[in-house]
Every structure is written in C-alpha cells, then in structure tokens.
Amino acid sequence: MKHQVARIHPADNVLVALADLPIGTEVPWENGFITTAEAIPAKHKLAPLGLTAGQPVTMYGVLVGTAREAIRPGGRLTTANIQHATNSYDENAHQRAAWTAPDVSAWQDRTFQGYHRADGRVGTANYWLVIPLVFCENRNIQVLQDALITDLGYARRKTYQPETRKLVELMQAGKTVEEILSADLEASSDSTQKSRPFPNVDGIRFLSHEGGCGGIRQDAQTLCGLLAGYITHPNVAGATVLSLGCQNAQASMLQDEIAKRDPNFSKPLYILDQQKLGTEETLISTALRQTFAGLMLANQARREPAPLRALNIGLECGGSDGFSGISANPALGHVSDMLVALGGSVILAEFPELCGVEQELVDRSVNQETAERFSSLMKAYGDSAIAVGSGFDMNPSPGNIRDGLITDAMKSAGAARKGGSSPVVAVLDYPELVTKPGLNLLCTPGNDVESTTAEVGSGANIVLFTTGLGTPTGNPIAPVIKVSSNTALARRMPDIIDVNTGTVIDGEETIEQAGERILDYVIRVASGEEVAAVRHDQTDFIPWKRGVSL
Incomplete structure (x- = not known):
C-alpha cells in the first residue's frame, strides 16, 4: 500500500511527500492527522509541526539545514525558507561503529561469467583502448x-541522415516551415550492423x-x-x-x-x-x-566462471530527486552491504555529496589513520571551493532543487546511503587504485561523469548509477546500470533506465527486496548482458583536472 508521506528517521522533524498533496490534505501523523497548509508536490518536504526561525532541520537523523523564517505546521520547505547547515565533525572522536553483515548465504555459491586477467582481477567486459x-x-x-x-x-549508433534528407526534400518541394515542423519523417536508421x-x-x-x-x-x-x-x-x-x-x-x-x-x-x-x-x-x-x-x-x-567477490562496484548518482535517498540509494546500499559480506569491493565517491555525514563515515572507518585521511581530504576539498568563492552548499543543481533536494546536506544525506552501513576499509585520493575488499571512499567531484570516470579508473568493473530525473551517462569500458528512483521516470525514459526502484515508493517491495533484485541483475550484466548505456554507445569520459568541481 502506498503511503502519502514518509518519515525517514525517528529523529526527523520533516516528512517527504510521496505523492502530490493539495492544500488542506489530511495526512496521518503519529496518532492523528496533520493538514497541509499549502500544496506539497511529490518529493518535497513538509514540516508536520511547523518550524521556528533558526530551528534545525533534521532528515536521515542528521542536520540538513536551518529555518530562515517560521514555517506553519503542514508547510512546505523551500530554498526561500530553509538554508544549508551541517554538524561539525572530528576525526579524533573516531569511535568504531559496530556492523552486522546481512545474511548472504543464498548468494555464496553464485558466480558470473567474466574475463580472468593475469593480475588476478576479473573483467565484466573485454575492450581494446585507443588513447591520446x-x-x-x-x-x-x-x-x-x-x-x-x-x-x-x-x-x-542510430543515424538520422534519412530524416535530414527527407527535410531537404520537403524544403525543395516548396513546403512551408509549419508543414516541415508537422511532417512525418518516418524515422529510420542508415546503419547496418x-x-x-x-x-x-x-x-x-x-x-x-x-x-x-x-x-x-x-x-x-x-x-x-x-x-x-x-x-x-x-x-x-x-x-x-x-x-x-x-x-x-x-x-x-x-x-x-x-x-x-x-x-x-x-x-x-x-x-x-x-x-x-x-x-x-x-x-x-x-x-x-x-x-x-x-x-x-x-x-x-x-568468459569463465568467477566468484562474486571479484566484483568491484562503483556507486554513483546523477540527476537526483527527492526520492533518490529513500528508494534507489538505500537499495544500492543494501547491494553494497551484500557485496562486502561476500568479499567484494565497492566504491563510494562524490565527496561534495558527503557533506554533513562526515562523522558517520569517520565512525565507520576501520582505524584512526583511515578516519584522518578522509577528514583531511574532505576539509582540503571544502577549503578549495571556499577559496574561489564557492562551497559545497552550491552543489545542488536546478533540477535537484526543483525535485525536492533544496540543500546540499539534504542531498548528501540521501546520496551517502548508496554506501550502506559496512566499515570504511580505505580512503583513496584520485586516481588511486582500489586494492582492498570492502567499502572504499574515493575523492572525486560530485559531477557524475567525472566521478564515474574516476571510479572506473580506480578499478570498478560495473557502476550502479541512481537517477531521479534521468541521465544517459555511460562509460567507455564498464557497464553503467541506471537505477530509477521513481516509476514515472522509468516509464517516461525506458530507453535509458535498466532497473526501477520506484516500486519502493509505490509500496510494492522493500529496500532489501529491491537490492536483491539489483544484485541479481548485476550478475547478469557482469556475465555479458547489455545495459542501456552500452546499447546507446554512451561512452562518457571526463578526467578531473584537479581543481574545484562540485
């Protein structure tokens, strides 16, 4: 059954609208109801009890902003009434967090068909490179x-020369601009495989x-x-x-x-x-x-059989929306935890989108050295952005904001859920190579192509990429699996979406069920099944020239 709102963490003082809520909508809340004081679009946030000016805003159990002004009970959070804010963090306060690995007994004997290389790693594809x-x-x-x-x-790639030739023919036949705009071009392809x-x-x-x-x-x-x-x-x-x-x-x-x-x-x-x-x-x-x-x-x-521990999964998001942090990203988090439990490797990158959850990652670090390296890289990155008049608070794109992610901390708290809950075994600076099984943090920009390029350069042989708005991003050598946060996107852009986790929002399955479905698909892709980005020959490659890129 689909609910109207979701409270992500017991400590949160805001709710996520799971559907459009017209003004005056009665929403079940604790033991009673709240009434929306204004229209709340799906994916956006409302304050069930209202907020006073300066009051902290909590989502995912962490600080994600403060109220610029008073907000009525049932009122909507916007960039006009909420500003970015995060809690401070201290790597010296590192307290190793306990982790309970998920039960992966049903997956222990699963394999994929991969290319075994001389260095002991296993490929999910077999490409030749030509590089300048x-x-x-x-x-x-x-x-x-x-x-x-x-x-x-x-x-x-599909070619559109037939359509161009048809347009030229129509013009030469004396057709008007209006007739050309409405003409049926009978789209076809010139390419013969x-x-x-x-x-x-x-x-x-x-x-x-x-x-x-x-x-x-x-x-x-x-x-x-x-x-x-x-x-x-x-x-x-x-x-x-x-x-x-x-x-x-x-x-x-x-x-x-x-x-x-x-x-x-x-x-x-x-x-x-x-x-x-x-x-x-x-x-x-x-x-x-x-x-x-x-x-x-x-x-x-x-291709020959390989154990799942040979998988190295890059975790990425792009074109995120207000549902990404409660469907697609936590589903990837469950995949991440399962793969770590199986002995595999995962990479969580996009450091500007870890802003506000630093202490959690510090506490998950396996030792003090790892915690200190993460803190050092985060602080240096943040300082470099401030030095040029910017900052992590300027990370959310217009599309993010339009679809409910109104502060960087709010975006980050949801984005970090891709990394599950397992210990951080290593922190890497771009473009270092992953050498340890488990959860690795890689310093990259939040820009999805730069970050995906970096994750693959660090060894990811598959990338799981969540999106709520739709993005065609791919990679030259690693399959990029597109995971939709909402069903509407999966239906609107089926040519670029591989997996839909809008089913979680729709009440059709749990986060854990969605994660297991994704891992099953990952195994098929690792064995050679083509993803949408490969079918479209989407081979984005942008090296990060070390400077400020959010």
Whole structure:
C-alpha cells in the first residue's frame, strides 16, 4: 500500500511527500492527522509541526539545514525558507561503529561469467583502448575511429541522415516551415550492423580528452595515473597509445603509472610517437596494423566462471530527486552491504555529496589513520571551493532543487546511503587504485561523469548509477546500470533506465527486496548482458583536472 508521506528517521522533524498533496490534505501523523497548509508536490518536504526561525532541520537523523523564517505546521520547505547547515565533525572522536553483515548465504555459491586477467582481477567486459597522451592527438584518434569502427562491426549508433534528407526534400518541394515542423519523417536508421571478425572483443574505445599538456605538471601526472587505471583495468585487453612527443604527459610517465598498478603488466600495449614516426600516414598506418594485431590477441579471451567477490562496484548518482535517498540509494546500499559480506569491493565517491555525514563515515572507518585521511581530504576539498568563492552548499543543481533536494546536506544525506552501513576499509585520493575488499571512499567531484570516470579508473568493473530525473551517462569500458528512483521516470525514459526502484515508493517491495533484485541483475550484466548505456554507445569520459568541481 502506498503511503502519502514518509518519515525517514525517528529523529526527523520533516516528512517527504510521496505523492502530490493539495492544500488542506489530511495526512496521518503519529496518532492523528496533520493538514497541509499549502500544496506539497511529490518529493518535497513538509514540516508536520511547523518550524521556528533558526530551528534545525533534521532528515536521515542528521542536520540538513536551518529555518530562515517560521514555517506553519503542514508547510512546505523551500530554498526561500530553509538554508544549508551541517554538524561539525572530528576525526579524533573516531569511535568504531559496530556492523552486522546481512545474511548472504543464498548468494555464496553464485558466480558470473567474466574475463580472468593475469593480475588476478576479473573483467565484466573485454575492450581494446585507443588513447591520446595529449589533446594534440585527438584528431588522429578520430581518424583511427573512422577507420576501425564500421568495418569491424562496432558501429551501433542510430543515424538520422534519412530524416535530414527527407527535410531537404520537403524544403525543395516548396513546403512551408509549419508543414516541415508537422511532417512525418518516418524515422529510420542508415546503419547496418556488420558481422564482427572479433566476436570476443566487446568494442574498441577511443578516450579523447583535453589534457596532457599546459596546466601544471601535476595535471599530467594525474592524467597518466587515470589512463594507467584504464589500461590495467580488468575490462581491458590492451591499448594503443598516441603520443605527440613533446607534451608534459610523457610515455615514460604513463609506463611508471602502469607499473604502480600492475608491476607484472603483460597486456599488449603499443605506444606511438608522432614526432618520431613523421607523417600522419605513417602514424595511422602503424597504429592500424598494431591495433589490429592487438585485437587478434584480445579475441583469444573467453568468459569463465568467477566468484562474486571479484566484483568491484562503483556507486554513483546523477540527476537526483527527492526520492533518490529513500528508494534507489538505500537499495544500492543494501547491494553494497551484500557485496562486502561476500568479499567484494565497492566504491563510494562524490565527496561534495558527503557533506554533513562526515562523522558517520569517520565512525565507520576501520582505524584512526583511515578516519584522518578522509577528514583531511574532505576539509582540503571544502577549503578549495571556499577559496574561489564557492562551497559545497552550491552543489545542488536546478533540477535537484526543483525535485525536492533544496540543500546540499539534504542531498548528501540521501546520496551517502548508496554506501550502506559496512566499515570504511580505505580512503583513496584520485586516481588511486582500489586494492582492498570492502567499502572504499574515493575523492572525486560530485559531477557524475567525472566521478564515474574516476571510479572506473580506480578499478570498478560495473557502476550502479541512481537517477531521479534521468541521465544517459555511460562509460567507455564498464557497464553503467541506471537505477530509477521513481516509476514515472522509468516509464517516461525506458530507453535509458535498466532497473526501477520506484516500486519502493509505490509500496510494492522493500529496500532489501529491491537490492536483491539489483544484485541479481548485476550478475547478469557482469556475465555479458547489455545495459542501456552500452546499447546507446554512451561512452562518457571526463578526467578531473584537479581543481574545484562540485
């Protein structure tokens, strides 16, 4: 049965509207009823007993804001009457929180079909990478993409040239603007999927970027670390790297970063220096031959059974709404806890969206050193934002606010639920590699593409991505599973949503049931079932140039 409102934590003094509540709606509250003093849209918050000016606002059991002015009983919380506020935290007050792992006996013997690599990790896919070490090579990367993708059977994007040709024909036939706007174009695709000569290679990915030179030398080092994370990733069979030759991000720097992550690196890796090779024709011809040879080697890989502890799940959210923190995110939290109990790894990132829940994560840290590193990175990140006239309080987007997330602390308290309740075993700074099973915290921006890019670079072989508003974000090498927080979105944008947890809001299943359903789907995806982002060839890749990005 679907309820009208939800109280997330017993200490909360606000409620979440689960449906549109017109003014004057009587809502069950404790042993009686409250009456809405104004219309409360679904996903937004109301104060059941009202709030006085300056009174703290509590959600998820933590401080998420203070009232700017008095709010009537049954009144709606908005950016006009609520401001961002959080409690302070102290890493020296670290008190190891107890954790009771969920019962995963039914999952102990489950496996997925993955690609076993020489370093002991297991891939959920098998890609070849083509990477520029510097933005100067982006054009050559595009030339290689044009030469390889179609004839090797990897072109899959729908093309709209037939519609364009139809529009030209209508214009030439003398049709008016109004007639063109209302014309039936009979949408179709020009693309014909060719057979693949390398059936065991999922694709060739081209990681264009705007870095590698200029900026500061640390930018080049960080970029090479990220690229090394992708080259050594278990979802990658090998790589072709194009270097101009004179850039800050030298090939030797990339090789050093590869060695840090895999001292016994043995994948095929071809690095070409344009300034040494000379002409474009020589560069492209050499790159084509070497890439083709690499694909022949990559095609020898086969999927074999692997235990669930070989999964490394990135936890991400983007286009969040007022339901994300009570359906999709806690469902991922249950998945996270189950996977940790099974011996796997999970990554919780997006540090600007952990604002306000720091003490909880400090207390969940396995030791004082881990707690101190988390605190240090959070404070440094927050200070850098303030130094340029911004701050974590400016994180919520217009879409977040429109759909009920009116302070960063409110958004963060819901976002952090993706990480479940297990201990924090390690805190990583971008772009470090995950080496420990359990819950890892990774310092990244809240920007979903930058953060997803980082999580995969740190080893995530699948990303679980929650959204309440809808976002097509994908990744070049790791399947990104889109989890909708509400049923309306899943119905409106079925082409990008893989799993709907609006069923929790609708009263059809519990958080735990939704989490188990997601984990079952994760196993299928890890074994090769395609997600929406892969079908759409959505391969977003944005390195974080270490600066302020919320």
